Each structure stands twice: as structure tokens, then as C-alpha cells.
Amino acid sequence: MKWSELSVHTTEEAVDAISNILHEAGASGVVIEDSQDFDKQREDVYGEIYALDREDFPNDGVILKAYLPVSSFLVENVEEIKLAINNLAKFDIQLGENKVTISEVDEQDWSTAWKQYYHPVKISNRFTIVPTWENYEPVESDELMIELDPGMAFGTGTHPTTVMSLQALEKYVKADMTVTDVGTGSGVLAIASAMLGAKHVHALDLDPIAVKSAIENIELNHISGIDVVEGDLLDTVKEPADIVVANILAEIIMTFTDDAFKVVKNGGLFITSGIIETKKEDVKQSLTNAGFVIEEVMMMEDWVTLVSRKPV
Template structure:
């Protein structure tokens, strides 16, 4: 079978929204080629550093690659993708060069090639993300493994925003906490919450493909008795108060439901948000404070920020 490889030269800020656009138009996964990976300091435990070839990366900006079937619907999908990416400017998202190239490839050329970028990664004190095709043995008794297949849905679990959210969850989740994961994607934050001891997790996503993928990952990690995955728009029609709400979504979307998050949290409950590029940190902080939250932590990784607020 033939496939069309779409390569978009953009910015780190635009990685998540463009990836979501590609996912919406039928891409089952994306490859991110960010030159920052070449100089990033990390533990030399799994050997992943040696698989990074500088020739695969642009000198500036970020390359985002996705694959769609080479059929009579491709040109229409490409047109929609281009229009949606251009629309991101309306949300003050820097899309950089926005150069889009298309190349025809055979299935055997791409189906497994992207896997060289994805290896077991320890992203917090306890949690290690492990791709389903890799064999991995925990190196400590309290290590928590989360198995993911990033080909199923947007979200490998290793993006800085996800890492920041999981590190925050690891600090605050208590036994039997009730957690809501808004915009669950691959389900990784819900799975992490459950494995950290939460008593119940509600995972919401508007996209049906993400819902199905999260369900598969939840079952794969054997936390389906704790995590309930549902199709829902943000916190619309959600009744009751919970202990923690976590959301790894773009800053523009976070701003839409901060008040709803306050309504759905118990007094003293925590709101953990990431997906926030650093130049939009102050805007989100201001609105979270206005909604009645005390800021108990902000942390930055690369150009991304997580904010943890306590509802008072």
C-alpha cells in the first residue's frame, strides 16, 4: 500500500495543535523532529541518545511528519490541513515557516521507521513510559510502568507538557482521590493517576478516536476498573466536585473552562494544567487566580509550563 508523507516545517509552539489537526484528518500518529533533542541532557540509560542522527533534524524550527493513505481523498485532506494550520494564527500561535512538503512512500518504509525515536523513558521519580514493542524490566521496586502505543492516538507520554503533568500528579495524588482528566488523548495522565493510587478517574475527550484509543491504553495497563473514559467537551455537564482536575491542553482552551474547573473542585482541590507555552504563562496564571485559586507551583521544561493551583 502507498502512503503520502506530509512534512510541516513549523515551531515547537505549534507542535501540539498541528499534531491534533493531522490526527483529526486521519493520521494515526506523528513524528516530531526537533533539533532541541540533539542537545538535551538526559540519563544515558536506555541507549536512545545514540539513535538520534543530526541529519534527521532541521537546523531551526521543528519538522512534524504524518502519513495518510495515497487515495483519491488525499488532496482534499491536504487542503483541509493547510487551512486549519493557517487558522492557528488567529489564536496567536506562531506557526513559523509553515512550509509543507508531500512525498509518496510505501508502507514498509514508514510503518516501523518512526519507532527508532521512541524508547523507554523514565519521566518522573517513579514513572517510566514504555512502548508496547519494547521489553523492559523495572530497575526499582517502586517503579511504575505505563505501556503506550503512540501509533494509536496523539500523545506518546514523553512530550514536555505530559512530563510536567505527570511529575505534578506524582507529588499530589493521594489514595482514593477522585481525578478528572480533561482532554485525555492517549489516556496517559488518567493511567498515571490510577497507578499513583487514585480511587476513580474520569477521562474526557471530545474526539471519538482519542476516546477509543484511551480505552485501549487503559485496558492495556489494567486500570479499567478505576478509569472511566467518556466522550465529552471539556467539563460540559459535569456535576459534582472532585479532588484533582488535570488538563494538558493548549492555553487558549484552558482559558475556556477555568471557571468550570473551580465549580467541579472541592475546597482545597487542585487544578493541574499544562500545554502552556511560556509566553502565555502570565495570561493563564492571571485567569486562574481570578477564579479563586492560589498558585502553589509553576514549573518549566523546555519552552513549556505547568501550573498547579489550589481552589480556596
């Protein structure tokens, strides 16, 4: 099979939204080349190793690359991708250069070649993300391993917004709590909540592909106590939760803070991530307007996670 490489030059703010568009268009994975990655100072907190090559990064902005099979529908598919990306401007998402290019690549087994770049990563005190094809033995007695297949279209669980969400859940989830995961994606936050002792997790996503991916990952990790449904934000939630977590776009978070306040139990928490730093104050204001009290602000690179509490 022949493949075409679709390249999108954009901003860091638009990465998650455009990645989702590319996945929905049929890409089984997305390569992210961020101009800032090469110069960022990283703390080797959990034993990560960084060996980066300047030639792998653009001079500015972010380049997303996806691989699509060459077919008679390729031109129409690319035009639909461009249109969907342009529509993101309606949500005040900065697109930067917004340059889309396409080129044919040498035929090879793209379904497995990318696996060489993914290895187990310890992302918090207890959680380690392990690709399904890797053999990994825990090094700590209380270490929790989450197996993920990055080929399932929702990444490896190591994006800063996911990492901070997992760290927040690790800190706040207690035994017998109930958790609602809004925009579950791969299901990694739902899986983590169950591993930490939550007695029930309600995971939901508007995208049926995400629902399927989450169910498969939950089964892969042999986790019970999680139900995954297709739903828009909180419309499928029937019972209040001790913790509601949402790792989605800041613009979307601000549309349902009032609804979240109704769903979170008195004294419970609303963990919001996926927030680019420039949107931090807007989201904080939306949360406080809804009645929440900001309890913790977490930052990693240019991303923010907010932990807010509903007063008793």
C-alpha cells in the same frame, strides 16, 4: 500501498495542535524534528541516552512529518489540512513559516518500521512508559509501568507537558482521591492517577478517537476505576474532584478557569499543562482571577506546568 510524506514547517508552539490535525486526517503517527533539540542541554536524570544527528533537524522552527496513503482523495485531504492549520491563527497560535510540502516515499511497511525508535523511558521517580511490544522488567520495587501503543495516534507520553503532568500527579495524588482528566488523549494521566491510588477518575475528550484510544490503553494496563466519556471541557462533570488536570493548549485552559474553580473541591488542585513559556503569565493571571492560588510552577524546555490550589 503507496504513501505520501506530508511535511509541515512551523513553530514549537503549534506542534501539539498541528499534530492533532494530522492525526485526525488519518496519520497514524507524527515525526517531530525540532531545530532546538540538537543544541539543548539535557540532564541525564533518569538514565536517558541522547544520540542526535544534526542532519535530522531543520535550521529553524519545527518540521512535522506525517505519512498518508496515496488515494484519489489525497489532494482534498491535504487542502483540508492546510485550512485547519491556517485556522489556528484565530487562537493566536504562531505558525512560523507555515510551509506544507508533500512527496511520495518508497513503499515499505510503515505500520511497523517506526517502532525501532521507541523504547521504555523512565520519566519520573516512579513512572516508566513502556511501548507495548517491548519486554521490560522494573528496576525499582515501587516502579509503576504504563504500557502505551504510540500507534494509537497520541504519542508516547514523553512530551515535556505530559512528563511534568505525570510528575505533578505523582507528587499530589493520594489514596482515595477523585481526579478529573480534561482532554485525556491517550488516557495516560488518567491511568497514572488510578495507579497512584485515586479511587475514581473521570476522563473526557472532545475527540471520539481520543476516547477510543484512552479506553484501549486503560484496558491494556488492566486498570479499573476510570470512566472515559466524550465531552467538551467540563460539561460532563457531575461531581467535584480533589484534582482536575488539563494537559491542553494554554488558550483553551484560559477559557474555563472559572468553571474549573467550581469543579475543584475546596483545598483541591488544578494542574494545568500544555503551556508554552510565552503564555505562562497569561495563564497564571487567568487562574488567579478565577480564585486559584498558584502553588507550584514547573518548567521543562520551553514548556510550563502550573499547579494551583482552590482555597479552603
